[in-house]
Amino acid sequence: MQAGQSSSEPGVVNVLERNGVTDVGGPTVPAIVFGAGYGTSQSMWRLVAPQFEDERRVVLFDHVGSGESDLSAYDRRKYDSLHGYAADLLEILHTLDLRQVVFVGHSVSCMIGALAAIEEPDRFSKLIMVSPSPRYLNDDGYVGGFERADIDALLDALEVNHHGWAAQMAPVLMQNPDRPELAAELTSAMTRTNTEVAQHFARVTFLSDLRKALKNIGTPTLILQSADDVIAPVAVGQYLNENIAGSELVVLSATGHYAHLADPGEIERQIRRFL
Amino acid sequence: MTPDDVSRALFQNAPAGLFAMSADGVISAANDTFCAWTGYTTDALIGRHFRSLLSAGSTLLYETRFTPMLQNQQSVNEMKLTLQTRTGDTRDVLVSSELRGDGADGLVYAAVFDAGIRLKYERELLAARRTAEAAVARVQILQQAAAGLATATTIASFGSALRSAAERATDATHVSVIVMGADGALDLVSGSRPLDDAVALVALLPVIDCVQTGQPVLCRTPDEITAAYPDQADELDAGGVEAFCLVPVIDDGAVSGAVACWFQRRRDDLDDGLLALLAALATQAAPVLQRIHLQDLVQHQSLHDSLTGLPNRLALLNRLTPLLDEPERPDRPLAVLFLDLDGFKAINDRFGHEAGDQVLQQVAERLPRSLRVGDIASRFGGDEFVLVCDGVDEDTALDVARRIRQAVEEPLLGLAAGSTVSASIGISVVRPGAFLPVGVDRLTPSALIAVADEAMLTSKRAGKRRDTLVTV
Numbered sequence: 001m002q003a004g005q006s007s008s009e010p011g012v013v014n015v016l017e018r019n020g021v022t023d024v025g026g027p028t029v030p031a032i033v034f035g036a037g038y039g040t041s042q043s044m045w046r047l048v049a050p051q052f053e054d055e056r057r058v059v060l061f062d063h064v065g066s067g068e069s070d071l072s073a074y075d076r077r078k079y080d081s082l083h084g085y086a087a088d089l090l091e092i093l094h095t096l097d098l099r100q101v102v103f104v105g106h107s108v109s110c111m112i113g114a115l116a117a118i119e120e121p122d123r124f125s126k127l128i129m130v131s132p133s134p135r136y137l138n139d140d141g142y143v144g145g146f147e148r149a150d151i152d153a154l155l156d157a158l159e160v161n162h163h164g165w166a167a168q169m170a171p172v173l174m175q176n177p178d179r180p181e182l183a184a185e186l187t188s189a190m191t192r193t194n195t196e197v198a199q200h201f202a203r204v205t206f207l208s209d210l211r212k213a214l215k216n217i218g219t220p221t222l223i224l225q226s227a228d229d230v231i232a233p234v235a236v237g238q239y240l241n242e243n244i245a246g247s248e249l250v251v252l253s254a255t256g257h258y259a260h261l262a263d264p265g266e267i268e269r270q271i272r273r274f275l
Numbered sequence: 276m277t278p279d280d281v282s283r284a285l286f287q288n289a290p291a292g293l294f295a296m297s298a299d300g301v302i303s304a305a306n307d308t309f310c311a312w313t314g315y316t317t318d319a320l321i322g323r324h325f326r327s328l329l330s331a332g333s334t335l336l337y338e339t340r341f342t343p344m345l346q347n348q349q350s351v352n353e354m355k356l357t358l359q360t361r362t363g364d365t366r367d368v369l370v371s372s373e374l375r376g377d378g379a380d381g382l383v384y385a386a387v388f389d390a391g392i393r394l395k396y397e398r399e400l401l402a403a404r405r406t407a408e409a410a411v412a413r414v415q416i417l418q419q420a421a422a423g424l425a426t427a428t429t430i431a432s433f434g435s436a437l438r439s440a441a442e443r444a445t446d447a448t449h450v451s452v453i454v455m456g457a458d459g460a461l462d463l464v465s466g467s468r469p470l471d472d473a474v475a476l477v478a479l480l481p482v483i484d485c486v487q488t489g490q491p492v493l494c495r496t497p498d499e500i501t502a503a504y505p506d507q508a509d510e511l512d513a514g515g516v517e518a519f520c521l522v523p524v525i526d527d528g529a530v531s532g533a534v535a536c537w538f539q540r541r542r543d544d545l546d547d548g549l550l551a552l553l554a555a556l557a558t559q560a561a562p563v564l565q566r567i568h569l570q571d572l573v574q575h576q577s578l579h580d581s582l583t584g585l586p587n588r589l590a591l592l593n594r595l596t597p598l599l600d601e602p603e604r605p606d607r608p609l610a611v612l613f614l615d616l617d618g619f620k621a622i623n624d625r626f627g628h629e630a631g632d633q634v635l636q637q638v639a640e641r642l643p644r645s646l647r648v649g650d651i652a653s654r655f656g657g658d659e660f661v662l663v664c665d666g667v668d669e670d671t672a673l674d675v676a677r678r679i680r681q682a683v684e685e686p687l688l689g690l691a692a693g694s695t696v697s698a699s700i701g702i703s704v705v706r707p708g709a710f711l712p713v714g715v716d717r718l719t720p721s722a723l724i725a726v727a728d729e730a731m732l733t734s735k736r737a738g739k740r741r742d743t744l745v746t747v
Contacts, residue, residue, distance in 0.1 A: 039339040043347055080446040081539035083515065107339075146331060148543070153332020153357075154339075159405075160355050160397055161336070200446075206335070208540045212497065212512070230326060231338050255299055255324075257338045261346055262299045 013073065015095045019061040019088055020068030023096060025053035030100040030125050032271075033059045035089065037107025037131070037257075038205045039198065041067025044106065047264035048271075059101075061092055063109075065197040074197055082108070082208055086115035093123045100125040104271060106260060107131050107231065108205045115210070117219045127221040128271055131257050132240060133232040134210040142211075143235045151206045158199050214243040221247040222274045224267065228255040248274075292387030298374060300325045300342070300383075309387060312368070314361030325385075330357040330365055341370075345383065349374045355394055358387075367394035413552055416444050420556050424563040430454060433567055434465025437534060437560050442466075444552050445520075447536035454524075454532040454564065455486060469514040469537050480504045485521040486530045491550050492521040496541040518542040522553040526561040531568075534560075580654040582632055583639030591653040591661055595720040598665055599705075609665050609705045610672035613727035614642075614679065616658040617697040617739040622687075630690035637689070638696070641682040645675065661724060669704050669744055676700045676742040684740075701730025702744040718747065 015021070022042060032052050034045045042049075042060035052058050062069040063085055078084035089112060093101060103113040103124055110132030117124040137144045137151070221244050225237030234251055241249035250270060254263035276284065286293060292309030296302045305320045313320065313328055326337050333356040344351050353369045360366060372385035423436025434452040441450045452465040453476065461477050468476065476482060481504065485492045494500045495518050501508040517540050524532035534557055578590035586594070598609060616638065623631035635658065642652040642660060651663040664675055683698040703726035705718060730743040737743070 040343040150331035154335040
C-alpha cells in the first residue's frame with residue numbers, strides 16, 4: 001500500500017536532516033510545530049516562532065525541496081500528492097516523539113497538517129491555519145480564486161525565471177561567496193533541479209483538491225484569513241469554516257498572503273488565544 | 276533646467292518604470308513611465324497594491340516567490356512578470372527591487388524594464404524546449420524500458436522493468452504490473468496497488484474493465500471515478516485514489532496483462548500523450564511477456580512428464596542433489612521410495628495403451644495426495660515412480676508406503692474401469708549421520724535411488740504388493 005515510501009523509513013533516512021528540522025525551546029508540552037507555505041522556508045516564521053521559545057518546545061521544518069531540506073530526498077512519486085508531505089510531517093513527530101502538538105501551518109502547510117492530523121489524530125491537539133486553501137481553482141459553486149490557465153502561467157513563469165532561483169533556493173551557498181564550488185555549472189544544474197521541484201510542487205499545491213478531506217478533520221481548528229489575500233480569498237476561509245466541524249474563522253486586519261510577516265504580533269496573539 | 280529639474284525629469288521620464296511601495300506591496304510613488312505602461316494616472320496608482328497590476332499567473336508568482344525572496348534577501352533581481360494594464364492588455368517586464376528598512380517602516384524601491392521582445396523570445400524558446408524535452412523524455416523512458424525488457428528472463432524482472440518505466444512516465448503513487456496466467460488468473464507481478472488489504476486484485480473494477488475490454492481506462496478526477504465506477508468509488512476514495520490510468524498488454528489480440536497507475540491527487544493533466552506513452556510501453560512489453568511465458572513453458576516441459584504432469588527423472592535428480600548436499604544433512608533422515616506398479620502390463624495388453632496411459636495418470640494424481648507438501652513425487656519411467664520424503668525415518672517411511680499402496684489399489688476409472696493395480700515398493704532411508712561404506716565420501720542421488728530400486732525388486736520377488744526397506 002505504501003510503495004514509494006520505502007526510501008523514507010525512519011532509521012534508514014535521517015528525517016531531521018532531510019527536513020532541515022529546527023528543534024528549540026523548553027520542554028513544556030504540547031510542542032508547537034510551524035510549517036512553511038509553498039515556495040518558502042521556515043525562516044518565514046522568524047518573527048513569530050521565537051516568541052514561544054521561552055515557554056515551549058518549538059519545532060520548525062522545511063518541506064523536501066525547499067529551504068534547508070535535503071534536495072536529494074526529492075522523490076517525484078512520493079511528492080506527487082500532499083500525502084507524501086504529510087507522511088514526512090508525521091515522521092518528524094515520530095522521530096521527536098511528539099504527541100498532541102499545536103500545528104501552525106501557512107498556506108499549503110495547512111492542508112499538509114490537516115492530512116497528517118486525519119491520519120494520526122493523537123499527534124495533534126490543535127490546528128492553526130494561516131491563509132489556507134483546500135482548492136485553489138474555481139469550480140461550480142466554489143470560488144478558489146484561480147483558473148487552470150493561471151496555474152499554467154505560473155508554471156511558465158517559474159521556468160522563464162529559473163535562473164533567478166538559485167539565489168532563493170540555496171541561501172546557504174549564496175551566503176558563502178568565497179566557496180569555489182559555487183561555479184556557474186553547479187548553479188545551473190542546481191537551478192535546473194530546483195526549477196523542476198518548484199514546478200512539481202506548484203502543480204501539487206495548486207492543482208490538488210482537498211475539499212473532500214475536510215469532513216475528516218477532528219482536531220480543533222483555527223482559520224486565520226487575511227482580509228486581502230489574493231492567494232486565499234476570504235471566501236475560501238468561509239468555505240473551510242463551514243466544512244471543518246467546530247472550526248473557528250478569524251479574518252485578520254493584516255493584508256496579503258504573509259500575515260505572519262506583515263503583522264506577526266496579531267498572529268502570535270491569535271495562537272496564544274487558541275492554545 | 277536646474278540640476279533638481281533634471282533629476283525630476285530623469286525620474287519621471289527614465290526608460291524604465293520606477294516606483295516605491297510599502298513592505299506589503301502598497302504603491303506610494305511612481306514615475307510617468309510606469310504610469311504610461313500601466314495605463315493609470317499617478318493618483319490612481321498610489322495606494323494601489325502592486326500585485327493588482329499583475330496578470331493572474333504573475334500574481335501567483337509574485338506572492339509565492341517575489342515576496343518571500345524580498346523578505347529573505349532584501350532584494351529581487353530581474354524577475355520576469357506580466358503587467359495587466361488598465362485596458363486589459365498585457366506587458367512583459369523585468370522587475371528588480373530592494374527592501375530598505377524593517378517591518379512596517381520598510382520601503383521597497385522597484386525598477387521595471389520593458390521585456391516584451393525578450394520575454395516573447397524566451398517564451399518561444401521555452402515552448403520549443405519543452406516540446407523537445409518531452410520528446411527526449413519519452414524516448415528515454417522507452418529506451419530504458421526496452422533495455423530492461425530485453426534482458427528480462429523471468430516474470431519478476433519483466434515486471435520490474437515495466438514498472439520502473441511506468442513510474443518514470445507518470446510519477447504515480449502506485450504502479451501495478453499485472454500478468455494474466457494461462458488459466459485467466461490475474462497476478463500482481465511487480466509494484467503495488469491501492470486497496471490491497473480491502474479488495475482482491477480480480478475485484479478491482481478498473482482492472483477488470485481494462486483486461487476484459489482490452490481498452491485503456493482513464494479516470495482523472497474523483498468525479499470521473501464516481502461516474503465510471505459508482506459501485507467502488509467509495510472504497511477507492513477511502514484508499515486515497517483520486518485518479519488512475521490503465522493500459523492493457525495485448526499479445527496476438529488477447530489480453531495478457533495490464534499496467535495500472537494510481538494517483539493520490541486528481542490528475543487533470545493526464546492526457547492522450549501519456550496514455551500513448553503507456554500504450555507504447557505495453558506494446559514493447561507484449562512480445563517479451565510472450566517470450567518469457569514460452570521460456571517458462573519450455574522449462575516446465577523439460578522438467579515434467581508430459582503424460583502425468585509429475586516432475587520427471589531430471590527434475591527429481593535436480594531436487595534430490597541439494598537435499599543430500601545440505602551441510603546439516605546428518606541431523607535428519609531422508610527416505611526415497613521406488614514404486615513399480617503390479618498388473619500394469621496386463622491392463623496395457625488387455626485394454627490398450629490408451630487405457631495404460633489413463634492408469635498412469637490416475638496413479639500420478641493419487642500419489643501427491645498421500646504425501647506432505649514439499650515431498651517429491653516423480654515419474655521415473657514406464658510404470659515406475661520415485662518419491663522423496665525429507666526428514667522421514669524408517670517407521671514413517673513404511674507408513675507412507677502403506678498409504679501409497681492403499682491409494683494405488685483403489686478401483687480404476689476410465690477405459691480400465693473395474694480393474695485394479697497394486698504397487699511394489701522399495702525404500703532406502705538415509706539415517707542421520709549415516710556411516711558410509713569405505714571409499715564413498717558422499718551419497719549420490721543415483722546411488723540412493725539404485726538401493727530403493729533394488730529393494731523394490733525384492734518386494735516384487737517376494738510376491739508384490741509389499742514394501743522392502745533398506746537403511747543406508
